[in-house]
Amino acid sequence: MGWIANALNSSIGKKFIMALTGVCLLLFLIIHLINNLTLYGGPELFNTVVKNLEGIKPLVRVIELILVLIFVFHIYDAIRVWYGNKKARPINYKINASAENSTLFSRTMIWSGSIIFIFLVIHLRTFWVSFNLGHPLAQSHNYYEIVVQAFRDPVYSLFYVVAIILLGFHLKHGFQSAFQTFGWNNNKYFPMVRKLGDIYTYIMVIGFASIPIYFLFFYGGN
Amino acid sequence: MEEKKLNLTLKIWRQAAPDAAGGFQEYKVYVSPDSSFLEMLDELNNELESQNLDPIAFESDCREGICGTCGLVINGHPHGPIPKIATCQLHMRHFKDGDTIWVEPFRAKAFPVIKDLMVDRSAFDRIMEAGGFISVNTGSVPDGNAIPIPKDIASEAMDSASCIGCGACVAACKNASAMLFVSAKVSQFALLPQGQPERYRRVQAMVKKMDELGFGACSNTYACEAECPKGISIKNIARMNREFIKAKVKTEEIDV
Numbered sequence: 309m310g311w312i313a314n315a316l317n318s319s320i321g322k323k324f325i326m327a328l329t330g331v332c333l334l335l336f337l338i339i340h341l342i343n344n345l346t347l348y349g350g351p352e353l354f355n356t357v358v359k360n361l362e363g364i365k366p367l368v369r370v371i372e373l374i375l376v377l378i379f380v381f382h383i384y385d386a387i388r389v390w391y392g393n394k395k396a397r398p399i400n401y402k403i404n405a406s407a408e409n410s411t412l413f414s415r416t417m418i419w420s421g422s423i424i425f426i427f428l429v430i431h432l433r434t435f436w437v438s439f440n441l442g443h444p445l446a447q448s449h450n451y452y453e454i455v456v457q458a459f460r461d462p463v464y465s466l467f468y469v470v471a472i473i474l475l476g477f478h479l480k481h482g483f484q485s486a487f488q489t490f491g492w493n494n495n496k497y498f499p500m501v502r503k504l505g506d507i508y509t510y511i512m513v514i515g516f517a518s519i520p521i522y523f524l525f526f527y528g529g530n
Numbered sequence: 531m532e533e534k535k536l537n538l539t540l541k542i543w544r545q546a547a548p549d550a551a552g553g554f555q556e557y558k559v560y561v562s563p564d565s566s567f568l569e570m571l572d573e574l575n576n577e578l579e580s581q582n583l584d585p586i587a588f589e590s591d592c593r594e595g596i597c598g599t600c601g602l603v604i605n606g607h608p609h610g611p612i613p614k615i616a617t618c619q620l621h622m623r624h625f626k627d628g629d630t631i632w633v634e635p636f637r638a639k640a641f642p643v644i645k646d647l648m649v650d651r652s653a654f655d656r657i658m659e660a661g662g663f664i665s666v667n668t669g670s671v672p673d674g675n676a677i678p679i680p681k682d683i684a685s686e687a688m689d690s691a692s693c694i695g696c697g698a699c700v701a702a703c704k705n706a707s708a709m710l711f712v713s714a715k716v717s718q719f720a721l722l723p724q725g726q727p728e729r730y731r732r733v734q735a736m737v738k739k740m741d742e743l744g745f746g747a748c749s750n751t752y753a754c755e756a757e758c759p760k761g762i763s764i765k766n767i768a769r770m771n772r773e774f775i776k777a778k779v780k781t782e783e784i785d786v
């Protein structure tokens with residue numbers, strides 16, 4: 309089995325893991341967004357959706373565990389790759405023209421990723437912990453109200469929107485980068501991959517960021 | 531007609547020896563716009579030598595953009611700001627009177643500085659030794675059309691083979707990754723029938739050597755493609771990734 313470890317520890321292997329876990333996370337975000345958008349259907353719809361998920365708890369737990377593993381590998385390999393890459397150039401250039409030969413998104417993946425990670429921790433604290441670990445509103449199945457209360461805080465909402473924009477940075481590069489890493493690049497469909505990545509990114513950013521903006525500015529509620 | 535010469539300030543990296551501390555030194559030059567970048571450095575060196583000063587060490591050979599020996603980072607661009615040319619093909623007419631030009635050596639752990647602007651790129655030779663060849667039996671010249679190759683495949687292989695191994699991709703990459711170079715070499719063989727017998731062993735051996743030598747991984751920023759004097763496409767990197775993954779999955783050999 310040593311050959312598998314060797315393959316996955318090579319420079320291409322590490323990137324392959326990054327791309328594979330990245331694509332899994334791209335798919336997860338679609339499901340997450342669809343769930344979130346049910347908030348626009350009002351308290352009843354959203355609470356029913358969450359309650360239905362409660363009904364298939366064991367399955368949700370398994371998926372959550374897989375998701376955690378995907379995140380762990382994505383982050384672990386990101387740090388390994390980043391550290392190795394830093395070591396490959398011990399002395400930096402005095403003048404660097406990187407802005408003229410590459411995109412900002414591609415050069416800042418570790419930083420957009422790091423902030424998304426911090427966001428993820430806070431985000432889990434706000435919603436996952438409240439939904440799962442006995443928040444009084446969760447016990448009465450009023451999950452919608454938890455969301456309303458969270459986004460009532462302008463600081464939290466602002467942080468949420470900023471994190472989503474950085475997620476957009478990450479996705480814009482990551483989407484096409486994953487295809488390139490898998491070796492799926494040719495003249496016929498790579499331009500399409502790039503387009504698709506951009507469309508995906510815009511949908512994700514607008515979709516996720518609209519929710520705190522809606523609750524902060526447009527939700528009359530109580 | 532009298533040509534208008536340029537007054538330029540050069541900030542050039544000087545480093546006496548591999549382990550010595552280096553730094554930028556300033557030189558004022560008065561140079562013809564028709565002069566090439568390397569000719570300007572030649573003139574400057576003549577002047578330094580006439581004053582009994584140590585000339586600036588830099589590399590060059592063919593001076594027509596095909597040998598891959600020259601390579602300076604000029605204002606942050608390997609081979610200077612003009613795309614798809616080598617340093618030796620860069621002319622001073624692309625600069626303006628009064629410009630300050632920063633000249634640095636390629637910077638990568640795998641390319642240690644020997645002196646001033648000269649770096650040791652023998653790491654590329656180590657990668658080639660690991661698999662960048664085809665094993666053939668010696669004998670008489672093979673028949674011209676014995677192996678049919680479609681024109682577009684031949685062209686694609688030729689595009690990959692046009693890599694001159696200068697190392698600008700490593701210099702441009704934020705990770706000092708050699709993926710563009712290695713992938714071009716992997717591709718030129720993987721595309722052609724002659725490369726098939728060693729196809730999967732080659733890609734694994736070359737990638738392994740590349741990793742051992744301390745080059746970084748690929749972040750797909752595509753800076754390498756933008757700075758490559760020969761316009762080698764990042765499609766080669768995709769092909770190498772494909773070849774590597776295929777090799778790991780398909781072949782039985784485990785110790786490559």
